Amino acid sequence: MARPAAGRKTRKAAAPAATDAGVSRDQLLAWYREMLLIRRFEERAGQLYGMGLIGGFCHLYIGQEAIAVGIQAVRKPGDQVITGYRDHGHMLVCGMDPREVMAELTGRAGGSSRGKGGSMHMFSTEAGFYGGHGIVGAQVSLGTGLALANSYRSNGAVSFTFFGDGAANQGQVYESFNMAELWSLPVVYVIENNQYAMGTSIERSSSETHLFRRGASFRIPGEEVDGMDVVAVRDAAARAAEHARSGQGPYILEMKTYRYRGHSMSDPAKYRTREEVEEVRRNRDPIDHVQELLSEKGWADEAALKAIDAEVRAIVADAAEFARISPEPDPSELFTDIYVEAGR
Amino acid sequence: MTDILMPALSPTMEEGTLAKWHVKTGDAVRSGDVIAEIETDKATMEVEAVDEGVIEAILVPEGTEEVKVNTPIARLGAAAGTGAAAPPPAPPIPPPSVPHVTPPAEATAPEPSHDAPTPPAATVTGRRTTVRDALRDAMAEEMRRDETVFLMGEEVGQYQGAYKVSRGLLEEFGARRVIDTPITEHGFAGLGVGAAMAGLKPIVEFMTFNFAMQAIDHIINSAAKTLYMSGGQITCPIVFRGPNGAAARVAAQHSQDYSAWYAQIPGLKVVAPYDAADAKGLLKAAIRDPNPVVFLEHEMLYGQEFDVPEDPDWTVPIGQALIRRPGRDVTLTAHSRMVGLALEAAEVLSKQGIEAEVVDLRTLRPLDRATIVESVKRTNRIVSVEEGWSPMGVGAEIVATVAAEAFDWLDAPPLRIAQADTPLPYAANLEALALPSVDRIVEAALKVCYR
Numbered sequence: 205m206a207r208p209a210a211g212r213k214t215r216k217a218a219a220p221a222a223t224d225a226g227v228s229r230d231q232l233l234a235w236y237r238e239m240l241l242i243r244r245f246e247e248r249a250g251q252l253y254g255m256g257l258i259g260g261f262c263h264l265y266i267g268q269e270a271i272a273v274g275i276q277a278v279r280k281p282g283d284q285v286i287t288g289y290r291d292h293g294h295m296l297v298c299g300m301d302p303r304e305v306m307a308e309l310t311g312r313a314g315g316s317s318r319g320k321g322g323s324m325h326m327f328s329t330e331a332g333f334y335g336g337h338g339i340v341g342a343q344v345s346l347g348t349g350l351a352l353a354n355s356y357r358s359n360g361a362v363s364f365t366f367f368g369d370g371a372a373n374q375g376q377v378y379e380s381f382n383m384a385e386l387w388s389l390p391v392v393y394v395i396e397n398n399q400y401a402m403g404t405s406i407e408r409s410s411s412e413t414h415l416f417r418r419g420a421s422f423r424i425p426g427e428e429v430d431g432m433d434v435v436a437v438r439d440a441a442a443r444a445a446e447h448a449r450s451g452q453g454p455y456i457l458e459m460k461t462y463r464y465r466g467h468s469m470s471d472p473a474k475y476r477t478r479e480e481v482e483e484v485r486r487n488r489d490p491i492d493h494v495q496e497l498l499s500e501k502g503w504a505d506e507a508a509l510k511a512i513d514a515e516v517r518a519i520v521a522d523a524a525e526f527a528r529i530s531p532e533p534d535p536s537e538l539f540t541d542i543y544v545e546a547g548r
Numbered sequence: 549m550t551d552i553l554m555p556a557l558s559p560t561m562e563e564g565t566l567a568k569w570h571v572k573t574g575d576a577v578r579s580g581d582v583i584a585e586i587e588t589d590k591a592t593m594e595v596e597a598v599d600e601g602v603i604e605a606i607l608v609p610e611g612t613e614e615v616k617v618n619t620p621i622a623r624l625g626a627a628a629g630t631g632a633a634a635p636p637p638a639p640p641i642p643p644p645s646v647p648h649v650t651p652p653a654e655a656t657a658p659e660p661s662h663d664a665p666t667p668p669a670a671t672v673t674g675r676r677t678t679v680r681d682a683l684r685d686a687m688a689e690e691m692r693r694d695e696t697v698f699l700m701g702e703e704v705g706q707y708q709g710a711y712k713v714s715r716g717l718l719e720e721f722g723a724r725r726v727i728d729t730p731i732t733e734h735g736f737a738g739l740g741v742g743a744a745m746a747g748l749k750p751i752v753e754f755m756t757f758n759f760a761m762q763a764i765d766h767i768i769n770s771a772a773k774t775l776y777m778s779g780g781q782i783t784c785p786i787v788f789r790g791p792n793g794a795a796a797r798v799a800a801q802h803s804q805d806y807s808a809w810y811a812q813i814p815g816l817k818v819v820a821p822y823d824a825a826d827a828k829g830l831l832k833a834a835i836r837d838p839n840p841v842v843f844l845e846h847e848m849l850y851g852q853e854f855d856v857p858e859d860p861d862w863t864v865p866i867g868q869a870l871i872r873r874p875g876r877d878v879t880l881t882a883h884s885r886m887v888g889l890a891l892e893a894a895e896v897l898s899k900q901g902i903e904a905e906v907v908d909l910r911t912l913r914p915l916d917r918a919t920i921v922e923s924v925k926r927t928n929r930i931v932s933v934e935e936g937w938s939p940m941g942v943g944a945e946i947v948a949t950v951a952a953e954a955f956d957w958l959d960a961p962p963l964r965i966a967q968a969d970t971p972l973p974y975a976a977n978l979e980a981l982a983l984p985s986v987d988r989i990v991e992a993a994l995k996v997c998y999r
Contacts, residue, residue, distance in 0.1 A: 284746070317779035325777035334745055334782065339769050345735050346770060349742015356698065356724065356748060379735025386730070541780040542814050544838040 227435055229503040235277070235434050236494045236504075237512050239269040242293040243491060244520045245302060246465075249292065249309055252524060253469050258309045261338075262323045265293035267464040270490035271396055272297040274437025275364055278445050279332075282359060286334040286347040287366035289324035290396075290463075294366065298331040302519055306527035314530035318537060341374030343367060344393070348380040351391035351454075362448045363391045364441075370401025372415050381422045381454065388453040392444040393419070395456065396431065398463040403475040416458035424454050431459030432490045435497075462488065550599055551620035554608070557586060557593050560796040560848070564588040565613045566621060575603045577624070584610075584621070589680065589851055590712045601625050672825045674857040680850040682824035683713050683789075686831035687751060689860055691721055694749060697835055700727040700740055701753030701790075710755045711791065711850055737763030737788070741770045741840075744786040749835060754790035757806045757844065764809075771840035772815030787834045789843035792820070793884065793935045794983060796848065800971035805936030807883065810842040811912035811945075817866055818913040820844040822887035824854035826910055829864030837866060844912075846885040869916035871923065875903035878993050879923040881946055882933040883909040886984060890933050893989035902997055912942060920946060921953045928959040929996040933989055938966035960996040965989050 246264040253262050265272070268290070276297045279285070287294050295305050300316060308315030308326050316326045324338040334350060337343040347365025354361040371377060372395055384391050395415045399406055406413050416426035425447070429440040437459065444455035462484045466473055498504040554564070568585040571577055577597040584595040604625040608615055615621065677685070691697045698721075703710045705718040705728040718726040729736040733754065740750040754760040760767065771784045794803040811818045817839055821827040827845070834841040872887060873894050882890040887908045894904040905923050909915065924930050930950055932943035943964035950962055968982040 286742075315779070317777055317781070320779055321777040325774075327774075327778040327781050329781055334742075335774070335778070337770070339765055342738060342765065342770055345738020345766065346742035346745065348735075349739035349744075350746050351742075352739050353743040353746035353748050356743065376732075376734045376738055379730070379732035380738065382730060382732065383735060383739060541776045541778075543817075544775060544780075544783050544785075 227438075227497075229501070231277070232494060232498055232501075233504060233508075233512070235273050236491070236498065236509070237516065238273045238276075238297055239434065239491050239494065240512060240516045241302070241519060242266075242269045242272070242296055244516050245296060245306070245523065246292060248520050248524050249306070250465070250469070252306075252310065252527070257528065258323070259311065260322055261289065262309065262469050263290040263292075263467065264463075264465045265290055267484070267490070268396055268398060268431065268459075268461045269293055270434040270437050270493075271366075271394065271431050271459045271461060274434045275366075275392075275394060275441045277434075277438040278441040279364065280361070282332065282354075282361035283445075284332045284334055284347070284350045284354075284361065284363045285366070286343045286350060286363065287336070288340060288343050288368060288371060289336075289338050290368070291324065291326065291336045295326055295328070295331075295333055295336070298328065298333040300326070300328045300331050300333060302523035303526040306523040307530045310527040310530070311532065312527060312530035313533045313537070314526060318541075319533040320537065320541065341367065341371040341376050344371065344374070344377045345380045347393075348384050348389060348391055348454075351384065351389035351448075352387070354390050355387065360449060361390065362445050363389075364394060364445075365391055366394045366396060368401065369395065369397040369399065369406050369410070369415060370404075372397075372418060373401075373409060378418075378422070381419055381424055384454040385419075385422045385424050388451055390448040390451075391454045392441070392448050393424075393454060393456045394441075395458045396461055397458055398461045400463065400467065400475065402467045403472070405475065414458070416456055419454070419456045424456055426456030426458060428458045428460060431461035432488045433493055434490060549604065549626070550601070550624045551607075552583070552597070552622040552624055554615045554617050554619045554621050555586070555595060556617040557588065557591070561588055561617060563614045563616045566608050566610055566615050567592065569606060569610045571603050571622075573603050573606055577601065577603060589678070597624070599624060672855050672857055674825070674855045676853045677824045677828075677856040678851055678853050679821075679824045679827045679845070680711065680713050681715075682828035682854075682856050683831055683845065684715055684717065685856075686828040686835070687714070688717060688720065690832055690835040691717070691725060694835075696747065697749045697751065698725040698727065699751045699753060700729055700736060702729055702731055702755050704728060704753050709753075711847060713845075713850070714753070733759050733762035734766070737766040738770065740786055740788075741766050741784060744771070744784045744840075745774065745782050749785045749787075751787045751789060751835060754788065756795075756802060756847070757790055757792040758802050758804055760788065760790070760806070767810070767816070767840070767842065768813055772813050775839075776815060783838055784840045785838045787831070787837075787841045787843055789831070789834075790845060791847040791850070792844035793846050794848075794967075794972055794979075797974060797976065797979065799974040803972040805934070805967070807844060807912055807934065807936050808941045808945075810844075811915070811942065813913075815840065816913060817841045817911070818844065819866055819911050820846075820884040821864075821910060822849065822872075822882075822884055822908050824852070825856045826864050826870075826908075828856055829862055830866065830910065833863040833866050836863070841866070844884060848885050849888075852888075864910070867911045867914045867916060869910055869919040870908045871905060871919070872908045873904065873906040875905035875927065877902045877904060877927055878929040878931060878997055879905045879907060879920070879927045880931050880933060880989065880993065881907045881909060881920060881943075883912060883942070884935065886933045886935055889984060889986050889989060892986045893993065896986065896990050897993055900994075900999070902993065902999070904993055909942075915945065915949075917949050917953070920949060924950050924954045925957045928957050929993075930958075930962045931965060931989065931992045931996055932962070933965045933984055934967075935984060936967055937969055938964050939969065941966060960998065963992045963996055965992050 304316040351363040740752040793805040
């Protein structure tokens with residue numbers, strides 16, 4: 205299994221300029237729609253939280269939409285996705301019903317976990333989405349285990365394992381890196397580096413802030429990607445997936461991104477300036493970027509984009525209404541799903 | 549002239565097989581030369597000379613089994629050319645030899661120091677098998693039966709298991725299904741849980757459950773809770789197994805009993821067998837169970853032999869206690885190694901006219917409360933025995949159950965026997981003081997019988 209280190213050095217991707225190569229009109233419009241769906245969904249979730257309909261923790265994905273969407277673009281049937289607690293966007297992109305996701309946020313019977321998981325704990329085996337995990341870093345070992353199962357079965361599937369810059373300092377991440385490379389497991393580690401682990405900036409938490417280099421001592425190749433550019437994400441994901449799928453083992457993608465909202469709903473916003481957030485929103489917004497690409501190419505006029513916007517708003521309104529009227533779980537649900545009955 | 553004695557190669561080794569001599573009478577040896585190979589049921593190790601001289605006599609021929617520790621196995625004379633006069637016989641130097649290979653810190657299970665009484669209520673017939681081999685047979689049979697079952701852990705493959713429990717599995721099933729992991733409990737437990745979520749059936753071996761504390765987040769937060777948090781979508785058919793509790797002289801960090809810790813967690817099943825038949829039958833049931841199962845073994849039981857039914861489909865249902873010995877005067881509850889002590893205590897009590905009923909809990913979660921309560925309704929007295937600490941422990945749960953469900957039947961306040969409320973000490977005398985003993989169980993039983 206030992207391979208020469210040559211050619212396996214970590215590298216920075218080329219400047220993310222000519223990233224529109226190989227994108228069709230339909231693809232770009234579909235991505236635009238998906239990213240917009242995440243944003244509108246998350247905005248509504250924030251509102252419902254403010255209204256007291258969503259309780260506990262609620263971590264919004266606004267600003268990071270291009271990553272989930274770009275990775276999804278290279279997923280094949282059977283590939284798995286697993287992430288941490290900032291998971292709503294991933295679930296929508298994987299194809300989970302927005303109604304079920306929103307109803308889980310409101311803790312209702314119609315939620316994807318029948319109201320027993322909440323924001324951080326949703327799953328869909330059908331969609332290949334394995335959570336939704338609330339313990340920072342746990343999903344990295346679990347996602348590597350999904351890859352172990354793929355390798356065991358020789359099924360050609362890849363595990364896309366997402367985690368943040370905060371989780372990147374957890375010990376089990378490196379235990380998993382070691383085994384993934386040692387056993388050539390088909391896993392793509394997607395580090396969503398949004399610069400802040402809760403309120404601690406990466407400079408204040410990490411001795412090596414270039415997270416794509418974190419696999420170097422395990423011989424895992426890594427690259428830095430502009431996570432605000434869906435096309436760049438897609439292209440890097442394609443390289444990484446090909447590497448993993450072809451039996452060459454794990455691959456690390458460090459997605460440079462930014463979260464517009466607080467860590468969770470109760471964020472003091474003392475650790476960064478309003479100007480910093482505004483600067484990113486104005487100049488690096490991932491949805492604006494796609495919109496610009498669409499207009500540059502003349503693939504969508506304002507009317508077309510407005511139509512998509514209206515469609516997305518309708519989906520979100522419907523999901524929010526469903527999440528409001530769906531009943532709370534029956535009291536009997538308290539004692540279900542603790543054990544699988546034998547024979548199931 | 550010096551006698552070379554049979555060395556103890558691990559803290560609990562009492563005897564071994566002299567597998568091979570590398571020297572013969574008349575050979576000159578120097579300190580550090582490998583002179584012999586010794587096998588125990590756990591490992592094969594080389595023995596080095598610790599003195600120089602000439603082998604004058606081989607006292608134990610190679611191939612001899614059950615050679616007791618400290619038996620003279622050869623005689624070493626003065627080196628040639630050191631003078632005509634024979635030196636005065638030197639006293640034996642204990643130990644006269646050192647193992648060439650450092651054995652793992654954990655010990656080989658000794659042969660039983662006493663003959664466990666045959667429990668009249670729980671006799672099984674079959675082939676005499678050690679608990680160690682019964683566990684191995686259970687894994688091998690289930691791996692033959694179900695291609696999705698595999699074993700992962702430290703030293704489970706090439707090394708043949710730190711306690712030889714996985715002996716022969718790598719040869720039969722190959723490296724795909726018998727996976728040697730790096731020493732990264734947190735990581736490989738997480739990988740196992742992830743593979744289980746994807747539908748495989750991993751058996752994750754911890755070298756001991758002490759090391760599973762590194763991995764406990766995945767056992768509890770990932771394995772036990774995800775079915776519930778996913779509304780029944782994500783199952784986790786996994787077995788976490790390995791030795792639990794105190795071995796011998798390995799001190800506090802290597803000696804903890806985690807029974808109560810895991811038995812508190814909804815979503816886990818927790819099993820702790822005593823004899824080989826249960827070890828096999830319950831492990832097979834655990835592997836077939838669609839839920840995460842924590843399977844607590846005991847190092848001191850690995851080498852003990854019991855009858856095991858030969859039916860390859862023989863399993864023991866999880867969640868059923870077993871009355872190992874019926875009795876009318878007092879109920880003794882115990883699990884794992886403590887069952888042996890309770891049975892021994894029952895024999896002592898019997899000679900004093902007290903018939904103790906020994907209930908082997910076998911499963912801690914779900915706990916078979918009905919069997920305990922019914923037993924107390926017959927005996928009106930109870931002593932719980934566990935190896936772990938008493939506060940918030942297994943005995944606390946049992947006593948609470950009895951107080952709630954058999955209060956009117958009790959003729960004496962229940963008593964709990966447990967480890968002293970201290971970290972487990974290393975010194976032999978303190979260790980013995982800290983752990984439950986037959987004497988303490990007898991004393992407690994007499995007390996609840998007002999004798």
